[in-house]
Amino acid sequence: MTISHAVMEQTPVSLYLHIPFCRTKCTYCAFNTYVNIDELIPAFVQALMQEIRIVGQSQTGTAVGTIFFGGGTPSLLTPQQIESLLDTIKANFDLLPDSEISLESNPSDLDYAYLAALRARGINRLSIGMQSAIDNELVLFARRHDNDMTAKAFGAARAAGFDDVNLDLIYGVPHQTLESWQTTLQQALALRPDHLSLYALGLEEGTAMTDWVARGRLPEPDDDLTADMYDLATDMLAQAGYDQYEISNWARPGHECRHNLQYWRNLPYAGLGPGAHGYAGGVRYATILAPQRYIQAMRNEGGKTFEFPYTPATDEPVVVDREAEIAETLIMGLRLTQEGIKRETFQQRFGIDLVELHRSVIEKYTKFGLLHVDDDVVRITQKGRLLSNAIFRELV
Ligand code: SF4
Structure with a gap:
């Protein structure tokens, strides 16, 4: 066993669960997510529970320090479905008592009753996809919410007992101005979130926005303006008392996202659900993309045993040698601007x-x-x- 393997084996693993359902497809989004297949959600939850069992049982006693429900739109799952998934994790892993358990959400899914039910079931960190405070920009993104809904969702999260709330924002978008970005930042800061993730728009292949830019229906994003937006955010967030701890992430002291720190420290995480990525047991891998194929793969697994972290959904596994592990540790670690x-x-x-x-x-x-x-x-x-x-x- 190499030194690196010994260190990795003593580190608690993080679990990323990919929930690949959305009500609408946002115009900038290239994530592995699907609309109009909500009828698959119950079968998907069963399949994900099966995948959790396979990974947990392939290396018994594995400690888990963070769980992240990402997507897609995890807030399309009911509290009972979230509870079933968490119960399956607890039955198959050693879930540490102080674990961070995050859930990504769309503001239009959030009300007090839903959030209180999530909180009661153990979700202790909420990420809200605010994206912008400007309603015209939200229309351009084809988001389901407007700015009022973000404010109401945020208030409901606080009332339900969430004291660890992140807001996601996007900048560098066609037609966005420095003034409109400043308004978005002001409105986000007025909510007093615990954490902010700011993403520069990337024109990814296959998105509606990329197509519109290619056809000249939208202007190309302006790199200089995008850099000015980043600088503005850096100044405003520092003045508001947030520490920039990663190139795109700011937090109030003590509210850094532990799950994402696991990625940036290049420590192990298992990726479960269709289109998830994982890095555990010295292997970097993805899972099969299509939810239907994923569900089928879990149904057909036939009680076989698998070597950690493989499951019937594992795709494209690559063994990470020492040289690659060093390179990845450097690239990820240098993103941590303070640490x-x-x-x-x-x-x-x-x-x-x-x-x-x-x-x-x-x-x-x-x-x-x-x-x-x-x-x-x-x-x-x-x-x-x-x-x-x-x-x-x-x-x-
Ligand atoms: S809600 Fe999120 S995952 Fe779904 S399409 Fe929009 S950006 Fe993509």
Whole structure:
């Protein structure tokens, strides 16, 4: 067993559950999600419970520290369905008592009764897809909600006892202005969320927005304006008391997303549900995309035993060798703008000092003021964030 495998095996695993259903398809979205197949939800929940059992039983006693219901739209599941999934996790894994259990949601699904029922069943972190405070932008995105619904959903979440609430916002969108982005940030901050995730629009293949831009029906996103929006957000969120702990994520102290930290620290997580991604047992993998095929695969599994973390839905598994694991640890870790990569942790995991391993590149970028190095950490500086991709490329 390598040093790295020993470290990984002592670390609690995170579980990502992909819920691939949406009521409408947002115009910018390229996630593995489907509309008009809600009738499959009950069979899907059964299949997901089966996949949880297979993974849990393939390595008994696996400790779980975080669970993330992502999608798709997990808030289309009933509280009873969420409870069945959580009960199956508890029966098949060692769910740690202080686990973070997050659920992504659409504001239009959220009222007090639903949120109180989720809270009572153990969901302790809520992520709300606000995206924008400008109703015209929400119409362009084909979102189901308007800004009033976000405010009501947020109030209902607080009333239901959620003290860990994230808002997702998008910037760099065609027709968005610096002023409209400022309004969105002001309205989001007025709600006093505990965490904010800000995503720059990516024009992904196959989305309606990409098609509209290609046909000239929408202007191309303006990279300079997008950079100005990022700078504006960085200033406004710092003034409002949020710490930027990752390139796209801000939190009030103590409210960093532990599940996502697991990704950025390149620690193990099992991905379950159609189109999920996982990294566990030294293997990076995806699961089959189509919900119907996923359900069928779970029905046909025939009581076979599987090696952790494989299931009948595992697709494209790639064994991660030491070199790849180091590269991935660097790319992910440098996204953590405060924590960076802890040299001692790196040394324990890989048996070599990070600065010794990449001395010339690290010295070069430290001299330019793009990297910070001290006895404890290597991290990217504020100036380095704008050039992070170039630094990542040279390091790997
Ligand atoms: S609700 Fe989320 S996952 Fe569903 S289509 Fe919209 S952006 Fe994509």
